[in-house]
Amino acid sequence: MNPFLQIRELKTHFPISKGIIFQREVGKVKAVDGVNLELQQGEILGLVGESGCGKSTLGRSILHIIRPTSGQVLLDGVNLTLLEPEALRSARKDFQMIFQDPYATLNPRMTVYDTLAEAFRAHFKVKGNAIKAEVVQLLGKVGLPASALNKYPHEFSGGQRQRIAIARALAVKPKLIVADEPVSALDVSVQAQIINLLAKLCRELGLTLIFISHDLSVVKHIADRVAVMYLGKIVELGPAVTVVERPLMPYTKALVSAVPIPDPVLEKSRKRMLLTGDPPSPINPPSGCPFRTRCPYAIEKCAQVVPPLEDFGTQFAACIRIREIQGLESVGSSRAG
Amino acid sequence: MATPLLQVDDLAVSFHTRNGIVRAVRNISFQVNRGETLGIVGESGSGKSVCCYSLLRLLPMPPGRIESGKAIFDGSMDLLSASIRDLNKVRGKRISMIFQDPMTSLNPYLKVGQQIMEPLLIHGSTTKAAARAQAIEMLKSVGIHDGEQRMEAYPHQFSGGMRQRVMIAMALITKPDLLIADEPTTALDVTVQAQILELIKKMQGELGTAVIFISHDMGVVAGFCDRVNVMYAGKIVESAGTQKIFEEPQHPYNKALQKSIPSLQQKGKELFTIEGLPPDLAGDLRGCPFAPRCAYAVDYCRRDPVELLETRPGHYSACLRVQRKEITLQS
């Protein structure tokens, strides 16, 4: 079977310019730098990584909210990169994004009803009353009361806004959703509701989901596979449980060891693998392996070659020393999650 | 013990909107001691942010209105009734706040550098060059290392987590006595989060800063806070030391909340959630606000007024049945 979503060599670079009148380009932020991914229909991919490593940008580029600099995105066999603007617009019915900062992405002058009704009208031909029923139902799905309809975004709490944003994305019944930290502003109980809802949509309606999150325990729970990003590149990819419980790449190890545990005694006594050194700037990334500047296992050779994403049987990882490191650590490796 | 740094009594805040009066915070009292970290967890929409905004009088008024209450800061000043001039001397200098939505407090049209330097230039007598150096230093300590260049960028050119770190830098740069942090690390990955929490802890150690820490991440709360208040529908329903909150919950809501934490549950199964919707905050609530969703609720829960009472030494609960010793919640 052909994969539902294919991403080939996707790159998104932002030019940095200086000067007020005569703007000249002084460099590039390589926010996404050569990403390859394939997703089956109904699959949930967790996307994790350091803040600023390009997760949101990757999500936006996949959905062509920003045009990628190069590379291709094929959704259900259709090459989005080649679509004309109008065709792309109507194709957007099939893929939606849940944005990271809900307050910034809701129009301050539109009530919840207007916002959600607009989403319906954009792609379906429905009449007033039918829309109202749909909107109320949608609100119920994300756990908001019907009395929310006539309110403006600023009248809600952070988590309630997040749910409005989720409802808006679900309104057009898309086949692919990129959810950019959809649950990090929610209390654990509402978070569980939303996760159950998304998982159910994937299971029952074949929704494909890219789930960006910092919370590894959430990712481990909901995702089939996990991709770990570092400085615009995917550095580890594999089944969720494997990646979170037995990470290969040193960066993933550090990430996993920093996950807080909801138990005061364990949390205060446990050991973290603290990263030394500065996160490199995406404007001039280090040569070779992007992680080498902070990696406890780095050797000279790491500066010379860009490590490819290699297959290690259970998962893919981009590090030239994985076999040696595994030998070094033998049994007593850190565990968390 | 010495006087607490902040003593809040009987705080009530409501919003007078065209859809009725939303009573977002309903007569709560709590205190924060010097050097202490007070965690606030609870239902989304339960009034955590509103409570903190009202302490600095940052609510939009109207529709917001502080109906009653006192908030004595440092034993002398009532934040809720002080003049705006007095308040401005404290706000942003001795008390700073990290907001939940980065974009509400970052001006999209101003360069990030200008915004970080602003608190220094308003309150201190620093020169511009010194402020700039300090701002770059501060950006570095929140993990943004190319500060020189980033100072010239606008907020929309930052990633979500970087915006949040800019705000943290803005809040910490004046070295406040009290830091109010409203979900400060939601957009940060765990390694950066650990680094930021470390930074705040260091500041607490050096300067005795007290922190009010709102978070949904139970793991972070477990590791970072000394005491925790659990809020539901505008009320504090449980309050105790962190360890007790996690090990001996004294309120069914707290217990249900902890049951919903994903890392403690089996993969592939549906996550546990609390059934039903939180109550509509417009209008009066009779009895215990959690009763309609509570597995332990009996008739009088829906009828009798509830109060936060000490059920064990240092452990306060607003559950009537726990207070009457009819149920115990330990697992």
Added chain:
Amino acid sequence: MESTLKEQPASETQVDIRPPSSLWRDAWIRLSKNKMALMGLWFLILLILFALSAPIIASRTYAYDKQDLSMTSAPPSGRHWLGTDVLGRDLAIRILYGAQVSLAVGLAATIVAITIGVLYGSIAGFIGGKLDSMMMRFVDIMYSLPFTIFVILLMVFYGRKFVNLFLAIGAVEWLTMARVVRGQMLSLKRQEFVEAAFALGLRRRRIILRHIIPNMLGIIIIYATLSVPSIMLLEAFLSFLGLGIQPPMCSLGVLIEEGARNMEESPWMLVFPAAVFSLTLFSLNFLGDGLRDALDPRASKD
């Protein structure tokens, strides 16, 4: 296990929800609570009503060009409430006619300016790139044309008709509007809620009309309330050059101009038209401020 996510029970769906309130209705409710803005609104309405009924009033008292040669430059009295001008014409009637002309020119020209300016500016700003540069260069060129020559040309080619006067003014005033709107458009376009609307698959027209323009209204309204008086003054200047209103017709600007010349001997000739003019100005400003706040659901007073 049944999904724990509660779908709304059916009864809730049937609960009658108030009809969705629109931005405009909410705005009206908020505006009606703002006393200053309401006073401004009432003054303007009264002024417009009076100005419109000027011919009726005139038919019962004096025509605007009726000269009472026995009473030239007379101070206010029982016969002429606000006095007369140098030619013995009743000042009260002339102010009413003047207000009629000034308001018509001010409002009509502003509407012309806003319509063209908003459309032009938003298209340039929204599409951006080459089209934007071309459109804005055109605006720059128009700016650099001497305004008077431009108006004279218009008047010469199309005749000194009243309509042409405000067309001419509007045609110049839109330039500033276009620049303001383009700047706003550029910054609003970057806002994330616009990006979200775009990601939802909305048509461009809808994004502009529903997401961008409502968020620009504040600035447009402020600009409009500022430009009405400046257009009134512009009209006075043109009339002074002999390009605007022809005597014996008059406008507030012309009356103030005349009054200023006779300020020493007959101060009422300046005071009354100037008072009406300033009151109009204040009212417009209060109304403008009120509208701006009313249109912003987040507006708060400190």
